[in-house]
Amino acid sequence: MTAAKHFFTTLGKSLGKFLPKARQAEEAPRALSDRGLLAFAHTGDVIRAERLLREQGLDIDVKGPPPQMRTGCDMVVVFPLISQAAVLASLKMAGLEPEQVVSAHDVLLEPVSLFQSSRLDHWLMVRAANMKITVDCRDKRIVNISGGGCPDVPWLAHCLCGQTLDTAPEPLSLGQTLCCYSLQKAFEEIRRQLACGS
Numbered sequence: 001m002t003a004a005k006h007f008f009t010t011l012g013k014s015l016g017k018f019l020p021k022a023r024q025a026e027e028a029p030r031a032l033s034d035r036g037l038l039a040f041a042h043t044g045d046v047i048r049a050e051r052l053l054r055e056q057g058l059d060i061d062v063k064g065p066p067p068q069m070r071t072g073c074d075m076v077v078v079f080p081l082i083s084q085a086a087v088l089a090s091l092k093m094a095g096l097e098p099e100q101v102v103s104a105h106d107v108l109l110e111p112v113s114l115f116q117s118s119r120l121d122h123w124l125m126v127r128a129a130n131m132k133i134t135v136d137c138r139d140k141r142i143v144n145i146s147g148g149g150c151p152d153v154p155w156l157a158h159c160l161c162g163q164t165l166d167t168a169p170e171p172l173s174l175g176q177t178l179c180c181y182s183l184q185k186a187f188e189e190i191r192r193q194l195a196c197g198s
Contacts, residue, residue: 034081035080035103035104036081036084036102037066037076037079037103037104038076038077038078038079038087038091038098038100039076039098039101040075040096041099043178045098046075047178049096049098052090052091052094053077053087053090053091056090058080058086058087058090059080060077060078060087061078062076062078063075064113074129075129081103084101115186115189117193123136124137124190124194125144126186126189126190126193127186128183128189129148129178129182129185130148130179131148131179131182131185131186132144132145132147132186133186133190135165135190135194139164140194141162141164142160142161142163142165144157144161145157145161147179148182148183150177150180152175152180153179156171156179170187171183
């Protein structure tokens with residue numbers, strides 16, 4: 001554990017003992033002004049940044065950028081502003097330089113969800129970026145994988161179609177392309193939606 005992370009973890013625990021309202025506020029949905037956005041030139045950098053920051057236990061998410069932050073990469077990393085110094089230090093040590101670091105409040109727009117969902121009868125389709133996964137909700141069987149432009153999309157479809165969400169391998173275990181990453185996000189989201197009864 002880095003010294004900075006240890007400091008913030010210890011500080012948070014100490015404050016939680018004396019300020020129960022602060023703990024409740026932390027568990028409540030985050031306000032727009034509590035979050036920062038990291039924009040990168042390439043999607044590969046977003047993937048590396050997400051993996052690095054999650055491994056360090058930071059509470060981050062990947063979303064679509066507000067229109068004025070679009071740089072050619074259709075994803076931004078959303079992080080708690082209170083962790084900005086630790087986030088930027090970690091990225092610098094890994095050789096990752098975001099093109100922009102802003103407060104979500106500064107850009108006055110909420111980052112957008114990466115996901116679009118459509119339901120027709122007992123089929124549910126979730127799209128993340130350009131990749132789509134469709135599942136038969138009756139037995140959670142994957143019936144279609146489509147989209148993207150990577151050469152491994154037919155391979156992903158071959159490996160996943162016909163399997164259930166519970167037994168199918170995770171897309172990122174099958175490859176490391178942008179399409180695998182986007183499909184992994186859609187795979188996780190469709191599992192979440194079905195678990196919630198969507």
